[in-house]
Amino acid sequence: MKIKMILPALAEAESPFWRPIKYSLFPPLGLATLAAYVSPNDEVEIQDQHVEKLNLNDTPDLVILQVYITNAYRSYSIADHYRAKGTYVILGGLHVTSLPDEASKHADSVFLGPGEETFPQFLKDFKNRTPKKIYYSSIRTLERMPPIRRDLIKRHRYLVPNSIVVTRGCPHHCTFCYKDAFFESGKSFYTQIVDDALAEIDRLPGRHLYFLDDHLLGNQKFASSLFEGMKGMNRVFQGAATVDSILRGNLIEQAAEAGLRSVFVGFETFSPKNLKQSNKKQNLKRDYKEAVQRLHALGIMINGSFVFGLDEDDKDVFKRTVDWGVKNAITTSTYHVLTPYPGTKLFKDMESQNRVLTRNWDLYDTRHVVYKTTNLTAEELKQGYDWAYKEFYRWANIFEASFNHKSHKHKLKHLLYSGGWKKFEPLWNFIIKTKNLNNMLPLLESILSKVNYYEKESFSGNSVKLQRTTPTRQHNPVNN
Numbered sequence: 001m002k003i004k005m006i007l008p009a010l011a012e013a014e015s016p017f018w019r020p021i022k023y024s025l026f027p028p029l030g031l032a033t034l035a036a037y038v039s040p041n042d043e044v045e046i047q048d049q050h051v052e053k054l055n056l057n058d059t060p061d062l063v064i065l066q067v068y069i070t071n072a073y074r075s076y077s078i079a080d081h082y083r084a085k086g087t088y089v090i091l092g093g094l095h096v097t098s099l100p101d102e103a104s105k106h107a108d109s110v111f112l113g114p115g116e117e118t119f120p121q122f123l124k125d126f127k128n129r130t131p132k133k134i135y136y137s138s139i140r141t142l143e144r145m146p147p148i149r150r151d152l153i154k155r156h157r158y159l160v161p162n163s164i165v166v167t168r169g170c171p172h173h174c175t176f177c178y179k180d181a182f183f184e185s186g187k188s189f190y191t192q193i194v195d196d197a198l199a200e201i202d203r204l205p206g207r208h209l210y211f212l213d214d215h216l217l218g219n220q221k222f223a224s225s226l227f228e229g230m231k232g233m234n235r236v237f238q239g240a241a242t243v244d245s246i247l248r249g250n251l252i253e254q255a256a257e258a259g260l261r262s263v264f265v266g267f268e269t270f271s272p273k274n275l276k277q278s279n280k281k282q283n284l285k286r287d288y289k290e291a292v293q294r295l296h297a298l299g300i301m302i303n304g305s306f307v308f309g310l311d312e313d314d315k316d317v318f319k320r321t322v323d324w325g326v327k328n329a330i331t332t333s334t335y336h337v338l339t340p341y342p343g344t345k346l347f348k349d350m351e352s353q354n355r356v357l358t359r360n361w362d363l364y365d366t367r368h369v370v371y372k373t374t375n376l377t378a379e380e381l382k383q384g385y386d387w388a389y390k391e392f393y394r395w396a397n398i399f400e401a402s403f404n405h406k407s408h409k410h411k412l413k414h415l416l417y418s419g420g421w422k423k424f425e426p427l428w429n430f431i432i433k434t435k436n437l438n439n440m441l442p443l444l445e446s447i448l449s450k451v452n453y454y455e456k457e458s459f460s461g462n463s464v465k466l467q468r469t470t471p472t473r474q475h476n477p478v479n480n
């Protein structure tokens with residue numbers, strides 16, 4: 001049997017002329033994870049439209065499409081194309097789980113929730129010619145998972161081929177997040193067995209890893225054992241964590257000791273009312289500045305995430321947010337226009353208040369305003385969002401933020417990472433087009449190298465807590 005797995009390009013990502021670097025970062029790990037359940041007697045391939053032209057002239061027996069909200073229309077058209085040829089088509093992913101009725105019109109089977117249990121069941125049913133129309137995920141476990149089919153990934157086309165996920169979901173319940181809808185009717189946060197995660201890490205070549213977990217520090221026991229096991233592995237890695245988890249205990253020091261060099265943090269908003277409305281309890285009454293300083297002290301770069309358009313936001317929110325990021329030496333900032341994804345509590349609330357303005361899913365890319373705003377007009381929100389990006393990434397602000405670090409190495413790292421990320425898009429485009437992206441990995445690894453003990457941040461008169469890290473950790477040669 002011939003099986004084809006496709007990740008269609010997001011609406012905002014595909015252009016024959018321009019390939020923004022952020023869409024060539026990670027391979028389609030979810031599809032490679034499912035491919036591991038396919039029998040060795042079957043042929044399977046993965047195509048990712050973000051990095052290659054899709055071949056739609058073939059006639060596989062089975063096509064599997066991974067659907068996000070802004071690739072939904074493209075996915076449906078590819079699905080219709082293959083179904084017209086007699087190919088059996090299945091659709092799964094976040095958007096399908098949120099809107100199964102919409103997706104079902106373009107599929108022979110749809111998958112709701114994660115596929116680790118349902119996909120192997122489907123394969124059995126398909127071979128017995130008894131596939132079901134809908135597969136609901138109810139059993140949630142990552143035990144006995146076969147090794148991901150990384151051999152199907154075209155590594156050279158990605159900057160970060162070593163992406164990895166060792167947990168599923170998140171312990172929190174923010175109202176704007178897809179997570180609760182995707183994991184409905186079962187566990188919404190669970191982890192791999194630590195030894196399995198370490199074995200998966202061991203299989204990955206090179207030094208650099210990117211953990212795509214929603215919250216790598218979400219289960220303290222698991223994360224602590226994972227970092228302990230990684231200590232001798234000579235890795236550098238990036239991941240995501242919450243403000244709360246950075247401030248609590250010494251997990252973040254363990255992570256730094258294991259090789260954490262950059263972290264994505266969902267600050268989202270400074271307003272307690274906005275945080276309450278978003279059910280973002282993990283940020284409430286937490287000192288963002290203290291979290292930032294703790295990360296700086298450990299030599300960990302920060303990608304801060306911020307949402308604009310929450311109900312308490314006013315016209316000053318954009319400037320306040322950019323200024324705070326520059327002053328606190330946030331390495332990179334990701335700004336979002338608040339977006340009520342279908343299936344989320346936010347969407348339900350807005351729909352009940354008649355605030356959803358469009359159901360054109362291509363506009364649900366966190367750059368467009370798709371709902372009725374309150375304090376800000378839609379134009380103010382959109383303009384403020386565009387302004388914030390431009391302003392934060394002005395050279396003057398990149399330099400100022402870099403020079404807000406005390407150590408020379410950290411200043412340089414900040415400058416290279418932030419500037420390289422946003423200021424050299426034409427160069428990235430050239431590198432992507434000439435298929436040399438993977439050759440840039442050593443540069444990324446060197447930017448992520450450790451800031452040595454004596455070079456660490458020492459903000460005078462602030463509350464950086466170097467004493468939280470033990471001398472043994474600081475001098476661990478593994479991470480130098």
Ligand code: SF4
Nearest residue numbers: 170172173174177214
């Ligand atoms: S902390 Fe992040 S991943 Fe978890 S529910 Fe909130 S937004 Fe989603």
